[in-house]
Amino acid sequence: MVYVMRKIHILRAFFLVLPKLACVAPLQFALWQCIAVLHGLSFAILTPATQLFFERATALATGHADMASVMAALLCLAAAHVVMQILNGICNFIPMMYTQKAHGVFSAALFQKINRLTPIQWENTRVLDDINKALKGEQESIYFTNTILMLLTFYLPYFLFMALYLWRCKPLLVISLLLVFLPTLLTQLLRTKLFAKAEDASAPVRRELEYAESCIAGREFFKETRTLGAFGYFRDLFQSSASLLNRLQMRASVRADLAELGMKLLSLVGYAGILLLLLDALLANEISVGAFAAIFNSVAQMFSMMREIICSHFGSVAGTYGRVQNYLAFMQAEAPERPALQFNSGDIVADHISFTYPQATQPAICDVSLTIHAGETVALVGENGSGKSTLARLLLGLYEPEHGRIERGPSSSSAVFQQYQRYQMTLRDNITISDFCAPAEDDKLELVSRRAGLDVYGRSFPAGLDTMLSREFDGVDLSGGQWQRVAIARGLFRNHELIVLDEPTAAIDPIEETQVYNRFAQMAKDKTALIITHRLGSVRLADRILVMQQGRLVQQGTHESLMAAGGEYARLYAAQEQWYESNS
Numbered sequence: 213m214v215y216v217m218r219k220i221h222i223l224r225a226f227f228l229v230l231p232k233l234a235c236v237a238p239l240q241f242a243l244w245q246c247i248a249v250l251h252g253l254s255f256a257i258l259t260p261a262t263q264l265f266f267e268r269a270t271a272l273a274t275g276h277a278d279m280a281s282v283m284a285a286l287l288c289l290a291a292a293h294v295v296m297q298i299l300n301g302i303c304n305f306i307p308m309m310y311t312q313k314a315h316g317v318f319s320a321a322l323f324q325k326i327n328r329l330t331p332i333q334w335e336n337t338r339v340l341d342d343i344n345k346a347l348k349g350e351q352e353s354i355y356f357t358n359t360i361l362m363l364l365t366f367y368l369p370y371f372l373f374m375a376l377y378l379w380r381c382k383p384l385l386v387i388s389l390l391l392v393f394l395p396t397l398l399t400q401l402l403r404t405k406l407f408a409k410a411e412d413a414s415a416p417v418r419r420e421l422e423y424a425e426s427c428i429a430g431r432e433f434f435k436e437t438r439t440l441g442a443f444g445y446f447r448d449l450f451q452s453s454a455s456l457l458n459r460l461q462m463r464a465s466v467r468a469d470l471a472e473l474g475m476k477l478l479s480l481v482g483y484a485g486i487l488l489l490l491l492d493a494l495l496a497n498e499i500s501v502g503a504f505a506a507i508f509n510s511v512a513q514m515f516s517m518m519r520e521i522i523c524s525h526f527g528s529v530a531g532t533y534g535r536v537q538n539y540l541a542f543m544q545a546e547a548p549e550r551p552a553l554q555f556n557s558g559d560i561v562a563d564h565i566s567f568t569y570p571q572a573t574q575p576a577i578c579d580v581s582l583t584i585h586a587g588e589t590v591a592l593v594g595e596n597g598s599g600k601s602t603l604a605r606l607l608l609g610l611y612e613p614e615h616g617r618i619e620r621g622p623s624s625s626s627a628v629f630q631q632y633q634r635y636q637m638t639l640r641d642n643i644t645i646s647d648f649c650a651p652a653e654d655d656k657l658e659l660v661s662r663r664a665g666l667d668v669y670g671r672s673f674p675a676g677l678d679t680m681l682s683r684e685f686d687g688v689d690l691s692g693g694q695w696q697r698v699a700i701a702r703g704l705f706r707n708h709e710l711i712v713l714d715e716p717t718a719a720i721d722p723i724e725e726t727q728v729y730n731r732f733a734q735m736a737k738d739k740t741a742l743i744i745t746h747r748l749g750s751v752r753l754a755d756r757i758l759v760m761q762q763g764r765l766v767q768q769g770t771h772e773s774l775m776a777a778g779g780e781y782a783r784l785y786a787a788q789e790q791w792y793e794s795n796s
Contacts, residue, residue, distance in 0.1 A: 219537060219541065220537050220540050220541055220544075222404065222529070222533055222537075225353075225356070225533065225536050225537055225540055226356070226357060226360050228540055228544075229353050229354070229356070229357040229536070229540070230357055230361075232317075232318070232321075233314055233354065233357050233358075236310070236313055236314045236317050237310065237313060240306070240310060241310070243306075244303075244306045244307065244310060245361065245365050247299060247302055247303060247306070248303055248361070248362065248365035248366045249365050249366070249369050250299055251296075251299040251300060251302075251303045251366055252365065252366040252367060252368070252369040252370040252373075253369050253370065253373060254292065254295050254296040254299050255296060255370050255513070255517075256369070256370045256373035256374055256377075257292050257296075257373075258289070258292050258293070258296065258510070258513075259374065259377060259506050259507070259509075259510040260377065260506065261285075261288050261289040261292045262289060262502075262505065262506040262509055262510070263500075263502045263503050263505070263506035263507075264285045264288065264289070264502070265282075265285040265286055265288070265289045265502075266501065266502035266505040266506065267285075267500060267501070267502030267503075268281050268282045268284075268285040269282055269285075270501050270502060303366070307358055311354050311355070311358065314354050315350075315351055315354060318350050318351070318353065318354060319350060321543070322346060322347070322350050322539070322542075322543070325346075325542070325543055326343060326346075330611075330612075331605065331610040331611060332569075332570070332610075332611050332612070335569050335570050336570040336571070337416075337570075337571065340419065341415045341416050341419065342415075342538070342541075342542050342545070343542070344415050344418060344419050344422075345411065345412075345415045345535065345538035345539070345542070346538055346539045346542035346543070348415075348418075348535050348538070348539075349532075349534075349535035349536050349537070349538045349539030349540075349542075350539050352532040352535045352536050352539070353532075353535075353536040353539050353540065355528070355532060356528075356529060356532045356533065356536045359525050359528050359529055360529065362525065363521060363525060367517060367521055370517065371514075371517075374510065374514060378507070381493070381498075381499050381503055381507060382489070382490075382493045382498055382499065384489060385486065385489060385490065385493075385507075388482065388485065388486050388489060399468075399471045399472050399474075399475045399522075401530075402468065402471060403468040403471075403472070403526075403527060403530035403531070404529070404530035404533050406464040406467055406468050406530075407464050407468070407530055407531045407533065407534050408533055408534035408537060409464070409534070410460050410461055410463070410464035410534065411534030411535055411538065412534065412538075413460050414457055414460050414461065415538075417453055417456050417457045417460065418453075418457060420449070420453045421450060421453035421454055421457055424446050424449040424450035424453055425450055427442075427446040427449075428443065428446045428447065428450060468527075468530075472527075476519075483511075483515055486511060487508070487511065490504065490507055490508060490511070491504075558585075558586050558621055559583050559584060559585050559586055559619070559621055560583070560584040560607055560618070560619065560620055560621040560710075560740065561582075561583050561618065561619040562580055562581055562582050562583075562603075562606070562607065562613075562616065562617075562618050563581055563616050563617050563618070563619075564579050564580070564581050564615065564616040565577060565579075565580050565581070565606060565613035565615065565616035565617070565618060566578050566579055566580075566613060566614055566615040566616060567602060567606060567611060567613050567614055568614060569602075574763075575763055576599050576602040576763055577599050577602055577603055577606065577613070577763050578762075578763040578764050579615075579616075579764065580599075580603065580616075580763075580764065580765045581616075581765070582758060582765055582768070584607075584621070584740060584742065585740075586621055586622070586740055587738050587739065587740060588740060588741075588755045588756065589733060589736055589740075589741040589742075589743065589753065589754045589755050589756075590741070590742050590743070590754055590755065590756050590757070590758060591742075591743045591744075591745065591751035591753075591754035591756070591757045591758070592604065592742060592743065592744045592745075592757075592758045592760065593744075593745060593746065593748055593751060593757060593758070593759055593760070593781065593784065594746070594759055594760035594761055594780075594784075595746065595761070595784070596746060598760040598761055598762060598763070599760050599762070599763040599764075600714075600744045600746075600760050601629075601630075601714050601715075601744060602763075603760065604627075604712050604714055604742060604744055606618060607620070607712075607742065608625055608627060608710075608712060621709075621710065621740060622708070622709030622710040622739075622740055623709070624707055624708050624709050624710070625708050625709070625710040625711065625712070626646065626703045626704070626706035626707075626708035626710070626711045626712075627703060627711065627712040627713075627714065628699050628700050628702070628703035628711075628712070628713050628714065629699075629714045629715075630714055630715040632695070632696065632699035632702075633699075634681070634690075634695050634698075635681070636680075636681065636682035636684060636685060636687075637680070637681065637682075638675075638677070638678050638679060638680050638681065638687075639661075639668065639673055639676075639677050639678070639679050639681055639698065640652070640657060640677040640678055642681055642698050642702060643657055643660065643661070643677075643698065643701050643702050643705050644657070644705060645702065646702045646703060646705050646706040647705060647706040647707055650705075650706075650707060654677060656705070657677055657701075657705070658677075660701045660704040660705045661697075661701045663701075663704060663732065663734075664697045664698070664700040664701035664704060664728065665697045665700075665727065665728050666694070666697045666698065666701055672688065672690065672694060673688070674688065681698070697728075700713070700728065700732075704732075708739070709739055709740060710739070710740040710741070710742070711736065711739065711740075711741050711742070712741075712742045712744070713732065713741070713742070713743045713744065713745075714744045715744055715745055715746065725747065725749065725750055726749060726750045729743065729750040729753055730750075730753065733753045747788065748781075748784060748785050748788055749788070751771065752771045755770075756768060756769065756770065757769060757770065757771060757774060757781065759774065759779075759780050759781045759784075761780050766779070766780050767779055767780055767781050
């Protein structure tokens with residue numbers, strides 16, 4: 213399986229996210245950006261308003277202006293401050309609301325992308341790392357784009373206005389500001405590279421950390437973790453992963469912060485130099501007293517904003533760019549189109565198929581050929597690791613064989629796997645989720661529940677089909693065997709012509725297993741069925757038995773013919789014979 217993720221340049225990353233962000237709510241987005249421009253200009257207007265006030269006040273002191281003109285200038289300055297604060301409040305509120313909305317849209321798109329991955333890609337550790345990095349980068353991509361937008365719509369208008377203002381007063385002031393902050397800008401570009409590299413190294417470690425955390429605190433793990441005394445083991449695993457993750461992040465942070473510290477010292481020297489330059493211009497009568505006061509007052513504001521841009525916002529962009537890049541690379545990852553499955557209304561035919569899992573050295577299925585006739589019930593048996601489940605997934609179309617071909621019969625299929633899900637929903641939803649578009653009358657739900665061995669009106673389900681199956685949501689919990697029956701009912705509810713039961717009765721005792729399979733056999737009449745099990749007590753109900761050993765199909769036939777022939781099936785049956793004698 214080819215799976216390619218390409219690196220994305222920082223500007224390309226911005227222009228990839230920007231249209232997606234704008235499309236979340238176009239009118240609201242446009243209004244937000246317009247207000248952001250006005251917000252930036254409102255800060256800039258304070259400088260000429262301050263100059264006007266000081267010049268009118270100076271003129272009043274020398275008798276060249278009256279009090280009315282001074283008060284008018286003061287009102288203009290006050291109005292500028294009021295407008296600035298109003299716009300500041302609006303610009304803090306809109307992004308917060310817009311970001312929450314965008315997060316929902318971006319998450320949905322990411323989950324759709326993940327859903328399109330083929331099942332075999334979930335067996336690839338590199339793909340799992342990519343998913344982890346994409347999930348971390350999805351929300352970061354919104355903040356990343358918002359930050360760059362703020363630089364363009366708020367800070368850029370402010371500094372363009374101030375650059376024109378300073379150029380009119382003394383051109384050298386503008387050049388000095390640029391020279392002082394250029395080294396700091398270069399530092400942040402270095403910071404971007406350092407954190408992007410650190411993020412690539414951190415993803416697999418973070419997955420280990422999250423897994424150890426789930427083993428310590430996850431509801432599905434805590435019983436076994438506490439009972440076996442494994443808490444210490446997972447605590448040590450968590451601490452070692454956390455320590456390594458911290459070292460990776462700390463190494464990048466220290467290198468970036470040391471470079472930033474040196475640049476800040478240069479900026480401080482530059483700040484002092486600009487103030488001296490401004491004083492020289494005043495003494496040389498190049499600027500008025502009002503301009504001196506306004507510029508003196510605004511220089512601190514400009515330095516504060518520039519530091520904010522380069523050290524905070526550029527730093528934020530640098531810190532998140534690695535994750536954003538991973539998110540976008542995942543969303544744009546190239547993978548071959550999954551071939552359309554070909555179905556016919558007849559038999560399932562596998563012709564010399566072989567299959568190897570990613571990173572595996574030995575094939576899981578090796579040169580298997582078989583035919584399952586339409587309407588036939590087939591049992592697939594063998595020791596653990598013999599390839600039974602892998603073969604079933606190939607026949608279902610979840611995996612594609614590396615060699616050979618498969619002609620698949622019925623197009624509508626259902627399956628119950630050993631690793632089933634325990635959804636924290638009602639019993640009704642737990643069953644109907646397998647075919648949620650189909651009609652879900654209570655009669656049908658009760659029928660499939662009964663055939664799976666569930667008594668929906670028993671003590672285990674105080675609210676019947678509407679019983680919540682989760683104590684976390686004020687419901688009930690079920691035993692392992694009851695959960696398996698729910699999973700079987702879920703598989704039976706789905707409309708199907710082919711059904712696969714992949715060891716779904718492992719938590720049920722052999723006697724109950726036989727009863728479940730007998731009920732299943734009645735329901736599977738005139739349908740194609742594949743039963744996978746390592747317990748052989750119930751396989752006699754099958755029309756035919758297929759025997760797997762080390763990825764190969766070594767025997768097939770009825771129970772009687774296989775027992776008469778000896779070999780792998782007879783050996784397995786003899787090893788479990790005492791169970792079946794107890795059954796009978």
